[in-house]
Amino acid sequence: MINKELVVIGGGPAGLAAAIEAKKHGVKDILLVERDSGLGGILQQCIHNGFGLHVFKEELTGPEYADRFIKELEDMGIEVLLDTMVIELTKDKRIIAVSHKKGLMQIQAEAVILTMGCRERTRGAINIPGFRPAGIFTAGTAQRFVNIEGYMPGKEIVILGSGDIGLIMARRFTLEGAKVKCVAEIMPYSNGLTRNVVQCLEDYDIPLLLSHTVVNIDGRDRVEGVTIAQVDEDFKPISSTEKYVTCDTLLLSVGLIPENELSKMADIKMDDITAGPVVNHRMETTVPGIFACGNVVHVHDLVDFVTMESQLAGRGAANYLKNRMPLGKHISILPGEGIRYAVPQLIDPQNIINEKQNFFMRSTKPMEKARLFIESDKDLIRTKVIQHIKPSEMINIELKKEELADKDINSLRFFLQEEGVADGNQ
Amino acid sequence: MEDVVIIGGGVTGCSIARELSRYDMKITLVEKEEDVACGTSKGNSAIVHAGFDASPGTWKAKLNVAGNKLYPALCEELDVPFKLNGSLVVAINEEEEMALHELLDRGETNGVKGLRIIKRDELHALEPNLSPDARAALDAPTGGLVCPYELTIALAENANQNGVKFWLNAPVIGIDVQEDFSLLVKTPKGNIKTKYIINAAGLFADEVSKMAGAEEYTITPRKGEYLVFDKQFGNLAKKAIFPTPTKISKGILVCPTVDGNIFIGPNSNNIEDKNDTGVNAPGIEEIIKGGKKLVPDLPLKNVITSFAGLRAVSNTNDFIIEASKLVKGFINVGGIQSPGLTSAPAIALMVREILLEEGLTLKEKREFIPHRPKKLRFRELDNEERQKLIKQNPAYGHVICRCETVTEAEIIDAIRRPVGARSIDAVKRRTRAGMGRCQGGFCSPRVLEILTRELGVDPLEITKKGPGSNLLVGRIKEFLQDEGGDDNDK
Ligand SMILES: Cc1cc2nc3c(=O)[nH]c(=O)nc-3n(C[C@H](O)[C@H](O)[C@H](O)COP(=O)(O)OP(=O)(O)OC[C@H]3O[C@@H](n4cnc5c(N)ncnc54)[C@H](O)[C@@H]3O)c2cc1C
Numbered sequence: 001m002i003n004k005e006l007v008v009i010g011g012g013p014a015g016l017a018a019a020i021e022a023k024k025h026g027v028k029d030i031l032l033v034e035r036d037s038g039l040g041g042i043l044q045q046c047i048h049n050g051f052g053l054h055v056f057k058e059e060l061t062g063p064e065y066a067d068r069f070i071k072e073l074e075d076m077g078i079e080v081l082l083d084t085m086v087i088e089l090t091k092d093k094r095i096i097a098v099s100h101k102k103g104l105m106q107i108q109a110e111a112v113i114l115t116m117g118c119r120e121r122t123r124g125a126i127n128i129p130g131f132r133p134a135g136i137f138t139a140g141t142a143q144r145f146v147n148i149e150g151y152m153p154g155k156e157i158v159i160l161g162s163g164d165i166g167l168i169m170a171r172r173f174t175l176e177g178a179k180v181k182c183v184a185e186i187m188p189y190s191n192g193l194t195r196n197v198v199q200c201l202e203d204y205d206i207p208l209l210l211s212h213t214v215v216n217i218d219g220r221d222r223v224e225g226v227t228i229a230q231v232d233e234d235f236k237p238i239s240s241t242e243k244y245v246t247c248d249t250l251l252l253s254v255g256l257i258p259e260n261e262l263s264k265m266a267d268i269k270m271d272d273i274t275a276g277p278v279v280n281h282r283m284e285t286t287v288p289g290i291f292a293c294g295n296v297v298h299v300h301d302l303v304d305f306v307t308m309e310s311q312l313a314g315r316g317a318a319n320y321l322k323n324r325m326p327l328g329k330h331i332s333i334l335p336g337e338g339i340r341y342a343v344p345q346l347i348d349p350q351n352i353i354n355e356k357q358n359f360f361m362r363s364t365k366p367m368e369k370a371r372l373f374i375e376s377d378k379d380l381i382r383t384k385v386i387q388h389i390k391p392s393e394m395i396n397i398e399l400k401k402e403e404l405a406d407k408d409i410n411s412l413r414f415f416l417q418e419e420g421v422a423d424g425n426q
Numbered sequence: 427m428e429d430v431v432i433i434g435g436g437v438t439g440c441s442i443a444r445e446l447s448r449y450d451m452k453i454t455l456v457e458k459e460e461d462v463a464c465g466t467s468k469g470n471s472a473i474v475h476a477g478f479d480a481s482p483g484t485w486k487a488k489l490n491v492a493g494n495k496l497y498p499a500l501c502e503e504l505d506v507p508f509k510l511n512g513s514l515v516v517a518i519n520e521e522e523e524m525a526l527h528e529l530l531d532r533g534e535t536n537g538v539k540g541l542r543i544i545k546r547d548e549l550h551a552l553e554p555n556l557s558p559d560a561r562a563a564l565d566a567p568t569g570g571l572v573c574p575y576e577l578t579i580a581l582a583e584n585a586n587q588n589g590v591k592f593w594l595n596a597p598v599i600g601i602d603v604q605e606d607f608s609l610l611v612k613t614p615k616g617n618i619k620t621k622y623i624i625n626a627a628g629l630f631a632d633e634v635s636k637m638a639g640a641e642e643y644t645i646t647p648r649k650g651e652y653l654v655f656d657k658q659f660g661n662l663a664k665k666a667i668f669p670t671p672t673k674i675s676k677g678i679l680v681c682p683t684v685d686g687n688i689f690i691g692p693n694s695n696n697i698e699d700k701n702d703t704g705v706n707a708p709g710i711e712e713i714i715k716g717g718k719k720l721v722p723d724l725p726l727k728n729v730i731t732s733f734a735g736l737r738a739v740s741n742t743n744d745f746i747i748e749a750s751k752l753v754k755g756f757i758n759v760g761g762i763q764s765p766g767l768t769s770a771p772a773i774a775l776m777v778r779e780i781l782l783e784e785g786l787t788l789k790e791k792r793e794f795i796p797h798r799p800k801k802l803r804f805r806e807l808d809n810e811e812r813q814k815l816i817k818q819n820p821a822y823g824h825v826i827c828r829c830e831t832v833t834e835a836e837i838i839d840a841i842r843r844p845v846g847a848r849s850i851d852a853v854k855r856r857t858r859a860g861m862g863r864c865q866g867g868f869c870s871p872r873v874l875e876i877l878t879r880e881l882g883v884d885p886l887e888i889t890k891k892g893p894g895s896n897l898l899v900g901r902i903k904e905f906l907q908d909e910g911g912d913d914n915d916k
Binding site for chain 2: 035083085087096098099100101102103104106119120122129130131132133134135138140141144145146149150151152153154155176177178215216220221222237248264
């Protein structure tokens, strides 16, 4: 049995930032475990730029962004185990990991930070009828083939779903000489960041078909084409709008799912909407001493926010290790009208770190302009007008400790009310 | 010259191959696909039926009950997971409850042991997720579960160890009767001369029989579609839960798999195209509707995949297992629809008898090996065993498929075994890599890399499931140069 003060599971941007921050706040004995052969997680295959605008105030590529953290981690002498997969986690913070070098390891941690990230939703999960030929890839898998292995998984491509990785890959494929025929999105709005729609589709004249989906996949051995149709308000395909598009590849960019097999093994309470653990003001799950941050908690659209959240988790773990005192009363954070979810789901207002609390949330639908209401069960705390709201772009709001100081509040609710847009050229 | 050529590497052909491999003779199995278990034996309900369903007196009824009894020992011998979990046929109204008694009688006539009718309370205690409308059920304790492709592959591996040659990617395109009355089996890979042919070509058995000039019959494909749920809902049903059957089909069930998933399906629709294993939207709706009748609360958000299988229904509606009266040495094993998987071990014994009647002498081999090479499944071992294993072979410490916890060593083994894997799907059927909730998103590039290394080929040559299904179409930048040379383009 190996004993460790803190074990961080996952070496992507979340794990890196959390480990570094914990170390900065006095945790000495840290182990970071990563199943891949290098650190950086999914960032290593994101060779486009657009990372770091918030954290570093400059535009970096994925690997560049990761490298800054990897260097810092190495300089701090934080222990890392690569090619090592955690296969078990108990709520007593006992970890079983395997690697070809070290065999099977049993580790007893005093605190754990979960940073396993997410995986891509697949075809089965959305039930596209048709055959099961070669040529159906999730966008991330295709990205790995192109950017890491140097191979093209297709030449004529249709993309289903307008998630960010799909949009980025539309551009990548085009730059590599493949033809991206269209992106079909079942929702009446794009699921990616506006800047990606502009820079990856519009700039290359790739049509984005909103309220459209793939209703059939043709081809026995390799994809030969797909049938695309418009959908009605209930997302049911309208058969009179069916259109056949020849292609050799169907790329799926239909969403990401937090990867929480280990969290479930440890009996951590999950949030049905985010599909991640329920966390509190310091990113601690419902199992004391087990923390979680990054895409394993909820899917982020910007790595910068992952970093911020993970720094909080790192500090949270350091606090926990320093002072095992139980926390005070937690209040629940409730998503109200127009809000799909809010993270954290619980906070202990008296013990907020750094005198302020960040909340991340997503809207249920796009809104040109809306007012965000923040109210406790006692009274209205604050409102804020937000423009151009999209479910794909996370809303981030910071509350000060004194705004939450009323000892008697039991819950906090966020909701959105659409406000009329002035006529004119909005 | 071969003694026997078996056409078709499904569970029927492979069971026969394995059974005959006990004897001293030359056997070749020819299969049109790149692997065994690519036809109906890949896509079915995977139930080892108790045998109450088929009409008494039919081959289906006799061979079902006989096959069912052979299963536990066969699976033990070949190290194939088998679960004797039992089946339930559920009635939701009075009429159906009456029908259960008929089924019970029929089952007893067929020789099925242990059948009984259970009432509401016992039923709901057994299966708490059943619809509140479920009022009674026929309980068949001898119903079991097996992984049909794992069994088929195990049979093939063991037959191969015992000397049976496998020709893959070798569709039979013609059969000639030679002057010396031997038979010539023609494939694009070459021809094989043989004394006996066993036609176990599944959906295509009618065409193969016709090629040889033997008896004519027709095989109609009858499609069944399925949805598979994530393992976290593995407790939804403990037994195979059937609705009360109709005349054409056993109905849409809710059923566990031996690997711990739950599926719903199959529906039952005659189609024309014998290659059409596509899943369609109306079919999905149909099985969801059917599944909900039994278990109303289905985790439809957690479907991990869908698939379809085609029943090979003959015009006699029964198995056709007999020596041809027109072509000496040609034996038909056609129309092997459900319960063909269950019947396979008994069909193999029956074919052996037919060969004896047809004049083949069988001499038992002394060196027959009854077990296939040991197959280690990392996810099923305890931690001490895992530790030991990684010490012996570090590749067991390298997890490739994280959903199903499959290690590099298991994938290498799948490629190196007898009748080894040559494609991504073949690796998947042997190891479960890519069968979990991410459906290969994470591991397929890694499996591709291992296949490339093991087979010593270029990544561009690796296929999903045989010729024409290559995963990658070129190197990066390749298409750019293509276009650069063509000024007229755009
Ligand atoms: C929806 C469904 C559910 C079922 N459920 C069950 C169940 O729960 N329990 C049960 O016992 N049974 C079940 N069955 C039946 C069972 O799956 C089949 O009876 C069994 O798999 C048939 O095996 P086979 O080897 O005869 O056919 P196949 O598996 O189809 O094998 C035939 C092989 O022959 C090859 N072939 C064809 N033509 C040629 C040629 N010209 N040259 C060379 N090779 C050729 C094919 O490629 C194929 O590999 C079900 C079937 C279906 C479709």
